[in-house]
Amino acid sequence: MVTHGPTVRAIAAHAGVSIATVSRVLNDQEHVSPATRELVQQAIGELGGRGPRRRPARAGAVFLRCPYVLTDYFGLIVSSIAETLDLHGRQVVLNAGEAAQHNRVLPTLPTRPGIGGAIVVLPPEPGDELIALQAAGFPFVIVDPREDVPRDIAAVSASHFAGSRSLTAHLTGLGHRRIGLLAGPDNWLAGNARRAGHVSALADAGMLLDPGLVVAGEPTVRFGFEAARQLLSEPDRPTALVAFNDKVASGAMAAADRLGLRVPEDLSIAGFDDIDLAQATRPPLTTVRQPLAEMGRIAVGLLVRLLDHHRLDALHVELATELIIRESTGPARR
Incomplete structure (x- = not known):
């Protein structure tokens, strides 16, 4: 006043x-x-008065929830968040590991002593828990939402649709017409967006999605192996496979090798994320690079603004992806 x-x-x-x-x-x-x-x-x-009185920044540590094993994808995001929070002088309370998925943590955050805000990575919690946390006035940011969240909840993600679209367009440009899709879970926002990008690129090439070329499941190496072996054992097998992530793609490579198929001469395989594994496969993997470290830094920037009581006009931030072409993709075999 x-x-x-x-x-x-x-x-x-x-x-x-x-x-x-x-x-x-x-x-x-x-x-x-x-x-x-x-x-x-x-x-x-x-009139000789003062402007609005600025409230002091909200004190306390930042609760960082990432209920997954901190390797590859999640490790890069969490490391970036922790390093950036340290630059802002904020302490971190880390809640990680797959066992943490079974703990109802979010409803307790507003009353936890010493906690000022939170960053949650791919939260497994249902949307109503996130909405309730926001309604309680507790500042938090989501990294890579699992499902749609209201526009007034701050969130950071990569452009899954555009990344997937560019990847499939790369394959259709190489002459591939039967492209198998090793998709992620049907209830994941990223999975739906990547499938939509895949369909869009197929449409640009004058094709429709063949449901018989789509297998969905948890994004693991084992799933990639089993799903690829299923599609590649069909009489009219695909000439290319697009995997939900690099782990699934590495499993698909193992399946191709088991079936005696050469990559990329007989089969092109592509992934998503560009984790270290993508360069360790033989041949190195064509993939889509997500700016994982930048996602963490942007999330911290949004949270710090919320803790400082600043208004946020752009609450949902999508970061650009980049198609990385390596030796695992090549022209379709005629």
């Missing part, structure tokens, strides 16, 4: 706006256009 200066009524009269509008500006609330906000602040200055 303004102290030792003009009243709210005087500011409103000078700026030509309502008292309610002045109150919203003074309390740094939303629903005020930038032009109106500037007009009110100019009136405050001309």
